[in-house]
Amino acid sequence: MKKFLAGLLGTALIFSFSNAVPKNQKEIEKQILKIAKKYGCLTCHDIDKPKNSIPYRIIAKEYQGQPDAVKKLVQSIKGASFAKWQKIGPEKYGVKPMAIYMPRQRSIPVEEAEKIVKLILSLDTSKVKVKK
């Protein structure tokens, strides 16, 4: 019984401390929207719809596989981002160019920015078409 309880407690601890990204895509999207809503990101972003800026799934497609993607994107969120997407050219993903400047997001703590970036990078992008 003691062993069982210790095991249970261990599992609970692992779950509460791990910042693990869920495997389920619906759950990933749910968590992205929850954070984005809390910090006002939805004014300009959506997962799939172009709003004032690039949809998160397109951002994921561009940065997935880049080793320093998390660091770069957290910097863009916390430090502002200017005209990066003008250079990337969202047209290759079938998205029209939009606003070119994201002011630095003061309200979101760094840990939360890191969390949403990891979630964004875990979006399934297998259906995003890239024009050559």
Ligand code: HEC
């Ligand atoms: C006022 C509109 C606005 C708000 C609010 C906003 N963004 Fe952005 N976001 C933009 C624009 C515009 C860009 C494209 C900037 C560029 O091209 O450099 C962008 C780019 C990004 C990128 C890609 C940066 C890169 O380096 O390619 C990420 C990630 C991102 N936003 C996440 C967020 C998150 C998370 C929030 C909420 C905490 C947020 N944004 C709030 C307008 C906004």
